Amino acid sequence: MTTILKIGGSVLTDKNRVSVAKKDAISRIAKEIGEGASPGLVLIHGAGSFGHHQAKEYRLKDGLDDWSIKGLWPTHSAVTSLNRMVVDALQISGVEALPVNPLSDCVLDNGRIEHLCLDVIRMMLHEGIVPVLHGDVAMDRSKGVDVLSGDQLVPYLACELKADRVGIGTNVDGVLDDNGNVISKITPGNMSEVNKVLSGSRGVDVTGGMQGKIRELMALAESGIPSLVFNAEKPGNVVKFLKNDLKEGTIIRGD
Numbered sequence: 001m002t003t004i005l006k007i008g009g010s011v012l013t014d015k016n017r018v019s020v021a022k023k024d025a026i027s028r029i030a031k032e033i034g035e036g037a038s039p040g041l042v043l044i045h046g047a048g049s050f051g052h053h054q055a056k057e058y059r060l061k062d063g064l065d066d067w068s069i070k071g072l073w074p075t076h077s078a079v080t081s082l083n084r085m086v087v088d089a090l091q092i093s094g095v096e097a098l099p100v101n102p103l104s105d106c107v108l109d110n111g112r113i114e115h116l117c118l119d120v121i122r123m124m125l126h127e128g129i130v131p132v133l134h135g136d137v138a139m140d141r142s143k144g145v146d147v148l149s150g151d152q153l154v155p156y157l158a159c160e161l162k163a164d165r166v167g168i169g170t171n172v173d174g175v176l177d178d179n180g181n182v183i184s185k186i187t188p189g190n191m192s193e194v195n196k197v198l199s200g201s202r203g204v205d206v207t208g209g210m211q212g213k214i215r216e217l218m219a220l221a222e223s224g225i226p227s228l229v230f231n232a233e234k235p236g237n238v239v240k241f242l243k244n245d246l247k248e249g250t251i252i253r254g255d
């Protein structure tokens with residue numbers, strides 16, 4: 001049983017202040033993962049304020065030039081420091097977790113994953129270790145460099161590892177309509193309606209907020225793998241998701 005869980009940077013960090021972690025949220029989520037995880041879990045986390053501010057300042061999405069090249073290390077360094085906090089918290093909660101840094105593992109072409117070395121992830125899973133990936137900067141065959149969102153890692157890994165379950169924990173109850181109500185199901189049939197209410201993030205974000213997430217998840221749904229967007233700020237929701245017991249959120253499916 002393979003489960004892909006992404007925890008958004010909005011849950012783990014304060015997206016309005018540069019490199020500010022929500023330490024209590026990180027340890028709560030690590031405890032919930034310790035309580036609910038079964039073998040086959042792959043964890044991905046977003047960058048939040050440990051990456052989006054830096055990527056914006058150095059214009060990393062515009063590709064490589066004399067300015068953006070100076071931003072590669074500050075951005076990677078920030079997001080790997082968040083990754084270290086997450087992995088440390090997981091270890092303290094009794095989860096055998098190890099980092100997998102996309103900058104060293106992945107090649108992009110025009111912003112899309114061309115290749116990601118899965119061997120190390122498969123070997124970790126085989127040994128009962130939870131690989132912890134994250135949004136990152138990555139080398140790009142066409143642009144020199146680009147920002148790789150954890151939201152793109154989710155469908156890539158879900159397809160390659162033939163995931164049974166996919167969850168995206170963020171800081172809202174799901175995809176919300178104009179009245180703030182949760183849209184319980186998104187399918188190709190209501191996608192054009194849903195598109196009207198999708199936008200970016202409230203915080204600093206270079207990877208598209210909810211709009212970017214749903215674009216990735218709808219492509220995944222169309223290839224046969226549904227996913228659930230849920231609120232990971234609500235204590236207990238991560239455990240419930242991991243135990244297949246979560247009844248809240250937005251399901252994105254292909255039918």
Ligand SMILES: Nc1ncnc2c1ncn2[C@@H]1O[C@H](COP(=O)(O)OP(=O)(O)OP(=O)(O)O)[C@@H](O)[C@H]1O
Nearest residue numbers: 008009010046048170175176197199201202209210
């Ligand atoms: N229709 C919508 N329903 C819900 N949230 C929406 C909607 N449109 C835009 N958003 C925004 O999307 C945000 C969630 O996306 P965001 O990328 O900030 O989260 P994240 O994945 O937790 O963070 P990160 O990208 O750092 O990992 C919400 O906090 C909200 O501000």
Ligand SMILES: C=C(C)CCOP(=O)(O)O
Nearest residue numbers: 046047051135149150207
């Ligand atoms: C901004 C950087 C470096 C990565 C973004 O990843 P995301 O927060 O998962 O979208």
